[in-house]
Amino acid sequence: MTVPMASGLLMLYGTGVAHAAQQAAPGPGDASPSLARLLLLAAGPLLLVAAVALLLRRRARLRHLTAPFTLPPAVTEAARRGDEDGIRDCATEEVARLGERARSARGGTAAPAEHALDACAAASTVLKQARGIPDLAGAFALVAEGHAALSRTPGVPAPLPLCFFHPLHGPAVRRIPWRPDNRREQLTVAACTSCIRALRARRSPETLTDLLEDHPVPYHEIPADRSLWSATGYGSFLPDRSLTSLVHEQGL
Numbered sequence: 001m002t003v004p005m006a007s008g009l010l011m012l013y014g015t016g017v018a019h020a021a022q023q024a025a026p027g028p029g030d031a032s033p034s035l036a037r038l039l040l041l042a043a044g045p046l047l048l049v050a051a052v053a054l055l056l057r058r059r060a061r062l063r064h065l066t067a068p069f070t071l072p073p074a075v076t077e078a079a080r081r082g083d084e085d086g087i088r089d090c091a092t093e094e095v096a097r098l099g100e101r102a103r104s105a106r107g108g109t110a111a112p113a114e115h116a117l118d119a120c121a122a123a124s125t126v127l128k129q130a131r132g133i134p135d136l137a138g139a140f141a142l143v144a145e146g147h148a149a150l151s152r153t154p155g156v157p158a159p160l161p162l163c164f165f166h167p168l169h170g171p172a173v174r175r176i177p178w179r180p181d182n183r184r185e186q187l188t189v190a191a192c193t194s195c196i197r198a199l200r201a202r203r204s205p206e207t208l209t210d211l212l213e214d215h216p217v218p219y220h221e222i223p224a225d226r227s228l229w230s231a232t233g234y235g236s237f238l239p240d241r242s243l244t245s246l247v248h249e250q251g252l
C-alpha cells in the first residue's frame, strides 16, 4: 500500500470520527447509538494504527535504500581472527544484499541501478573464484562500489573506497600521502581513521597480507602484474574509474 493511501486513511479516519461524534451525540429521545456508529468508532483507532505502521514501514525502507555502506561488525571480527570461512559467509550475504538493493532501485534512475548490478555481478564472480582473504576483501570493495553508485548524489564527490591498508577495516575517511618503506615515490591512498591514527603516531598500520612465494607480505608488495588488488589498492589508485569496470575488462 502506498503513502497517499495511508494518508487517505488518516483523513478518512479524522472525517469519520468527527462525523460519528456528531451522530453519536445523544439527542432528545435518542438514548442508544446505532450499531453502525459504534463499529465506526471502534474501527477508527485500528485504521489509524495501520496508517502509522505503513508510514513507518515506508520510512524504514527509504532509510535502507539511502544508507551508506558499512562493513558488518561480523566481518571485522572474522578478519581479526583470520577466519576465512567467516569472511566468505559475510561476503556472500553482502553480495546478496547489494543485489536486492540494486533490483529495488530499478524503478528509479536507471544508471545507478545498472552500475550497482554490474558491481554485484563482479563481486559475485570474484567471490566464486576467491582463493584467500585478499580476494574476499576484493569482493567487499566491489560491493562498496555498488552501494556507492546507488547512494550517489549528483554534484557530490563519490565516496572513498575501502581502506587501502586493510579493506576489511571498512570505508576510508580521507586520502593521505604515503610512502612505502621500500620505494622513493609518494603515493596517495585512502585510509580509515585507525590507520591514519597509526601513521600519525609513526606506527605501521595493520596491513592485509598476501602470499608471495609462500611467504606472507603486505598485499601491496605483490608485483602489480600478479595481483589486481596490489595494482589498484582496492580502488585507492583508481580515482577516475571503477574496480567493477576493471574486473569486467579483465574477464575475471
Ligand SMILES: [Zn+2]
Residues within 6 Å of the ligand: 163, 164, 165, 166, 169, 191, 192, 193, 194, 195, 196, 205
Ligand atoms: Zn585501515
